[in-house]
Amino acid sequence: MSVQRFAIQLPTMTPGTSRSIQCLRFGRKGARPKLYIQAAIHANEMPGTMALHHLMPQLIEADAKGLIQGEIIVVPTVNPIGQAQLVGNQHLGRYNLLSYENYNRNWIDLAPAVAERIAKKLGQDAEENITLIRKTALAVLKELEPVNELRTLRVEIQKLSVDADFVLDLHCDIHAALHLFMAARDWPQGTATKSGPAYELAADLGSEATMYNEPYPSALTFSGVNGALWARLAERFPEASIPQACMSCTVEMRSQFDVSHAQGEQDAARLLRWIVRQGIIKGDPGRLPRLRVPATPMQGMDVGYCPKDGFLAYHLEPGAKVKKGQAVCDVIDPASPHGPKARTTVYAQTDGVLFAKRLNGSLAWPGLVLYRIAGEQRLAHRAGMSGLDD
Template identity: 40%
Template sequence: MTKSVERIALPAPSPSTARSLTVFRYGQAGARPKAYLHASLHADETPPMLVAHHLAALLDEAAKDGRIAGEIVLVPVANPIGLDQNVAGTHAGRYELAGGGNFNRGFPDLTDAVAARIAGELGRDEAANARAVREALAATIASVEPRGPLAHMRHALMRLAVDADIVLDLHCDAESLPHLHIATVNWPAGADLAAELGSRAQLVSIDPGGSAFEDTMSGHWRKLRERLGAAHPIPQGCFASTVELRGRADVDDGLARADAEALLRFLIRRGVVRGEPGPLPRSVGDGVPFEAVDMLRAPVAGIVAYRHVLGDQVKKGQVIADIVDPTAEDARGARTPVATRTDGFILTRRDDKLVRPGQVIAKVVGREVLPGRTGLLLED
């Protein structure tokens, strides 16, 4: 089988409308390793969808040549709900306007149900235990009854991904250098992915909180191992990463094609696609604790004027940006400087320069864990 295309219908939000998820499948169902990739779960992040388009073209060729060794599931548009959201002419992604919150939060944790399902089934054979976990994950998610369009969409994405060996959640940031979010259990195992994509930093944490897609998929294995692993060996059966493909404005066929080629080489290295990946590029970024990333927030409302560009090295205490209030009576008092708390480099900036208090205006990648970086480590 070369490629099949499936359209999974999602519940219509209103009469006379329809939405669906488009799924490209390559390889034999059930073949291993299984890789799952989807694009633009936040909907207002365009680069991943163009990368998915280029990746599909590369996979079409690989399939035609009989080079798909495992199974690949590619969802080129992960969020048709968010794609459809438009407020007064402006696309509004990231949060569901109907009140469902951040699209990449709140994926249901199946650990309890899976642990109950496999109790008594596990033995001393790690590979057999992994198969039992995968079957239980698939059976558990299949037994969940989602309520409402957003829950249906999250459920459909999880059903496609939950038993995969590799899960890549393709996003982008506002203005950004390429980087990865990755769980401690998957680092430094993901050094090949980071090197292929030219990732400038890997933000590593046990669990950043919020039940994001990636953390839910890889977290099942870590949590099951914590619970049951003392008596029964359970591998880290899911390698997952949230891939941040630069910034929102970085939409370009050349960049997207190169990213897709990097993802294909990664899939070749992992044995999902047959071929010769060539030498691994030299890595250009390190893995750092996510707690060492300074999230600079606007203390007041205004216009953010940056003193630095992406990639600039900065020192602890250095002012990164000013928040300007153009209505200040004395122009000398119009600026509120915002300094970083760490030595490091600037990874991201905001694209919309009109800011509200509390909004993140930059991420600075340091090396030392920062005080107060606890709880939800993600932006919001």
């Protein structure tokens, strides 16, 4: 069995144009565990694509040796619509230019439709419930009739991911340390257990900030809908046995400009080590590296918003440990002649790790997200906020 390449054809939007998504399958279709891994849904975020560029030859090698136990679907650039958005010699890949939607929102919450169909069929056998839910979710997706290219992309990609045991969605930020977003159900909360796929992912990848949504992300991100399907169904049917059958994670692979062969090779090696640790590929993953920082709740994430117009100068770099009250960033009024008085400083509102920021010299406007800090303390002013406000 060698690598299978296949393409998903998207419907034509304007006469004479058409796009397709290039996908690869390693291992055997239907084998378990199944990993679905994609990059560049924000089409200008290439560190994940670079990691996959270096990972795929190793998957071919593992396959040639007969070591792949499960199924691995790799989609290195999942968003050909965003890739084509060239505007005035700039590539704009985060928002769909047709609808101004963020490409990582509005994925399909299948839970209501699935719940309706399985209500009378669920039992106490977790494995049987898993099979039933996966089959039903696929059937719901197959019946959808998406009206355009972007909606078709979402349906077709969810058909590939919905029955996976593991879903990894590779992103990056503008200027960031490696960080993860996941659901609380995936993280071994309140236990001394230093194991489990999510814990191991954070340790293997060397995550510098890991945040969990409680109980699951409410925003319809790609990794959110894949993981939340199980949590939402478990919530809806508390009497049935519905485990978290999919560990789904958004992996933010540092900074947009941080793409190199050296970094790509290292990321590929770390991903492969985790893949082996999950038994998807046979082998010895070696000892689990020490977790660099404990996971923190999403409500503990401090988000710095820009108070006024100006341009930016930061006092800190991503990965920095910060204290509440510490100066993170200046918004500078370029027309003011008063030197330091022209600067409006934005201060950290929690102790934690500054994990993402904009670039020095960027123009800024009121309400713009300037930075994010992962902190342990739940912040009253963040209650009920998703944190996904850009």
